Amino acid sequence: MIRLLSAYRETWLKFYLSSPQRYLMKKNKTKPTLINSYQKLINISCDLASELDLNILLSKIVNAASEVCDSEEASILMFDPAKNTLYFQAATNLDTGLKRGLVVPLEESIAGWIVKNQEPVIVDDPQKDTRHFNSIDSITNIKTDSLLGIPLLSKGKVIGVLEVINKRGGKFTQEDQDVMLALGAQATVAIDNSRLFLQSDLIGEFVHQIRTPLSALNAATHLLKSNRVDDQQKKKMIDIMEAEIEALSDMSSAFLDLARLQSGRKQYSVTEFSIRELLSECYDIFYSETQQQAIRFNLDIPDTLPRVTGDRKQLKQAFTNLLNNAVKYNHEGGEITLKALAKKKQVIISVSDSGMGIPEDEQSLIFEKFYRVRSHRDLVPGTGLGLSVVKQIVTDHGGAITLTSEVNVGTTFTVTLPADK
Known part of the structure; x- marks a missing residue:
């Protein structure tokens, strides 16, 4: 929770101190809206800090992004550095055809540009932008008229992209981008915490579960080394060891399947x-x-x-x-x-x-x-x-x-x- 509020506070200060003249010029017009947005972020930070289920957390993040930027849709794409690809992990409206796991090319997408440059971007007309991944519009049945995307950075490395599309009643602004960066800072910390909790939770359970087959293998090994068993008993001990090794193999495979699925890294x-x-x-x-x-x-x-x-x-x-x-x-x-x-x-x-x-x-x-x-x-x-x-x-x-x-x-x-x- 402290890390989340710290991330929010740093972004808040950066916003006000990095552009004081721009803020003062637009003070009367934008201050209420900005304060309202950042008040929402304070509430959101508490909500994100208390959520450890990764899928629920990502859903809350995209809903928050859509709310604070007043957009029609929002989504999170996770980056897989091993395969050098991006894939959708959460979206505000999955019924539109945007399915979790859909792969987006790194070289032919605005999200890919964000990953490679580690910079936010506002695109007023994606249809005229050569970086736009046009296939996504036909898949989702939603025309992308405007887009704002930011990188999700953890320890200097991109772990994903947070995007909002189709601003209601106008175009995305620099203020929208600043609010998104604040949300992204909170979101990244929450994602890291969720993954760490899941990892420790799964490892703890796995270690607990393998103790039984390991104990059986240890007992069988000691009996075989003792030379106090006849050939029939040896065969029985070997059968037990084979069964326990198979159980460990099955458990390891199932554990890896579940870990990949629950970590959000499964494409x-x-x-x-x-x-x-x-x-x-x-x-x-x-x-x-x-x-x-x-x-x-x-x-x-x-x-x-x-x-x-x-x-x-x-x-x-x-x-x-x-x-x-x-x-x-x-x-x-x-x-x-x-x-x-x-x-x-x-x-x-x-x-x-x-x-x-x-x-x-x-x-x-x-x-x-x-x-x-x-x-x-x-x-x-x-x-x-x-x-x-x-x-x-x-x-x-x-x-x-x-x-x-x-x-x-x-x-x-x-x-x-x-x-x-």
Whole structure:
């Protein structure tokens, strides 16, 4: 909180002290508006300082930018130095087609110019500016008539770009830019804090979770070194070690997936695709396994299912995670149903099973990192991360996931995604 207010104070002083003549010349005209904007920033700084969920934080930042600059839209593009690319991470109106993860070229965009020059910019007519990434207007169905963008700088390095477009009732001004720089300073500190908190939180949980398999490996190793075990016991110890190594590998992979998703550094490859074809592929993946376990696997998907826009690979991972759970927690002779339907500009997909079910008092915890149902832990191997990954992917695509379950009857997970028009 202190760092946020300090960032705000420094920018406030810079604004007033760097251009006193300009301020005095426009004192009567602009002072009330400027004071109002900076009063809003004080309130915003408190709000940002208290938010540690990165996605919620970024949403608050773009909403604040749109409010203080009186713009139609605002967005944050994060910079990936490893790939030298920019990608949208948050926007005030995702329904316009601006999807999280959409990649913007560094060399052919105003945002890219901001990253390379580490300077803010005001563009009164982007349509006539050769740096404008024209494809974005067709993707979002919004014409960019004016633009103000600033770099988000952390320790002298650009981590992203904050943009507002289409000023209501006029053009963006130098005062708008100064207010945005103040907001950007606060936003950058809040983003850094959120990432640090997430990193320490995830590492702490991961270290805690790997203690059990590491303890089992340590015990097995000591027994093998003791020479007090026969060949049959040695084989058993080796089997235990192989199982625990596989568990560590699975946990590490799931942990990395979740860490990338929650850190905001995961880039989605956004395309329009047939959700029907994707679900059919998921069905084919698990069909043989269900037949081997004598599980009846039903597929109920209409031919007229609308297409969706998103990262096909990530959504496929989400649905395979759900189906994998449906198989793991089922029983011989059980049943699984993969169903989809269209309703009110949405696609609703459900995965139902006739498995163990989840007790009512644990259902609210099932999407928490590393959480596993108490009665399942000794019966079915798992990392407790699969459903966290599913929820993060679905949420990032503007969707939602819910569940209904009854012990010894079964569980249904329902995913709702926005459908293309």
